Amino acid sequence: MTMPAIAEIAALLRSFDNILILTHLRPDGDTVGSAAALCAGLRAQGKTAYLLPNPELTDTTAPYFLPYAAPEGFQPERVVSTDIATTDLFPENAKPYADRVDLAIDHHPSFERFGRVNYVRPSAAATGEIIYDLLAALGPITAEMALPLYVAVATDCGCFAYSNTSARTHAVAAALLRTGIDFQAVNKTFFRTKSRKRLALEAAMLSAVEYHDRERVAVLSVPLSLVAQVQATETDAEDLSALGGQIQGVDCAVTMRELRPDVWKFSLRTGPRVNATSACALLGGGGHAAAAGCTVEAPFQEAKRQMLEAIAKIAPDFQAS
């Protein structure tokens, strides 16, 4: 199956009208920003286009989504998905469209080609990079399109700090900024703001961090009691495993989150010495070499012991402390 060129996708979109755009479960900046920008671009072409309401928007993503939300009863002729790797990631209200997606656009390597036409570019840091090319092929990129596109691109590459960032990512950002958008407000909201509850979680985790293996392994934990004490929401607790990955000298950051009493979800973030998937596989989990996870049913000390044993088995030069 050869992949269509961007110009062909643009031509396809020109032939569409009354378009519904789908976003994924637990929507992030990339799915929301890509969908909103595409919607704005299609409207600039004189099309009727809307986003299917997504019940899981957050305070940070909602402002970019809501101006384009479909009214009750909108009957689409055409359906497009943005940043959705598989139909398993369709929100409940999108399930009825699973077998009638006319065009699926994504950047995940695991993309499952569930659309009638599919466009995937795994080298893109964000689906937003692809939407940029598409909108540029359709016509001039306005600030209205550029703002959600900046959200899409910047959030998926951790504000240009993650390893998926490329020269192309920066080139797209440069073009978006040239439209005069208030990217500073986006940066402030997404990268320079933390909720008080989030900060309280981080402070408690750091106060109780434990080191092993000559201080190269750090164990941070989020017991249910801590979440209750802080009254933290899911948003507050998102991506807490990044915290341990920042600690200087640590090449294996273990984050343990208590899902239910004595049920611990482990997330490992590791450097080249420690294969995170190998360690997690010993406990029934999996993932990537530098980021993996598993779940262990046991009291805290026992669960932690099991993980440290697993790491000791696979990490060269592990030193029991």
Added chain:
Amino acid sequence: MTMPAIAEIAALLRSFDNILILTHLRPDGDTVGSAAALCAGLRAQGKTAYLLPNPELTDTTAPYFLPYAAPEGFQPERVVSTDIATTDLFPENAKPYADRVDLAIDHHPSFERFGRVNYVRPSAAATGEIIYDLLAALGPITAEMALPLYVAVATDCGCFAYSNTSARTHAVAAALLRTGIDFQAVNKTFFRTKSRKRLALEAAMLSAVEYHDRERVAVLSVPLSLVAQVQATETDAEDLSALGGQIQGVDCAVTMRELRPDVWKFSLRTGPRVNATSACALLGGGGHAAAAGCTVEAPFQEAKRQMLEAIAKIAPDFQAS
């Protein structure tokens, strides 16, 4: 005084040889990266060029500087400064060159034109952006030049998150990444790594944060006892005022650092409601509208009370709690 064009500066550099490049006190990524890249670029032109050793390099900046450090006894014919706003910011060993700087290149609005020839561009997020243009005018930009330039540009704009970032900043980053540099290692070192002592300081500050003015004013403190307990270095304590500025809902973050017993250095980071300079001016300090500081000699509670009173005087709608 009209400013020379980049092409004229490039021509001037072509006429130089045996060049010594100066960096500023408490050297940051921009002064080090700009100087190292310029040195590499001059050497690519067949010139002899070195950086004057800077006694205050950190673990993160030293690797970019040391390959270009001047040997003992190097006698320069020409002297160039990068990212130095005023001769007050010359390190001690650079003072003898203060009245013989042939070319001074900088991006600070406060630049004092102390060179025989001066080039300043306050719209640049980093001096590195200017050096990029200069090296591009001299010849092809190699990876050896691009790596320190990326350090210069990325550190001064907070990895593209600060408000000084522009379309031009991203365009320069795109060009630098195209040379194939390992920018990921730079991002990991400068933006995704914190020392254990730094994290301990942050955790303690967050655990003890106080809120006032309907939770819009946050007060974080770093008493001498905390620094001693953590055994924190100056590097660990750098820019701690950024922490309070991240707290959601807070538009006036007050960070109090105890310099000597009962001597507190205040740093304010504020949103549009609170003019940081106005508040600090009431206590003998100054700065910018969104970032200012002052020093108060008083015990902790009294110093804090004085600052809250100053903020109450200048902040509209201040609510005593």
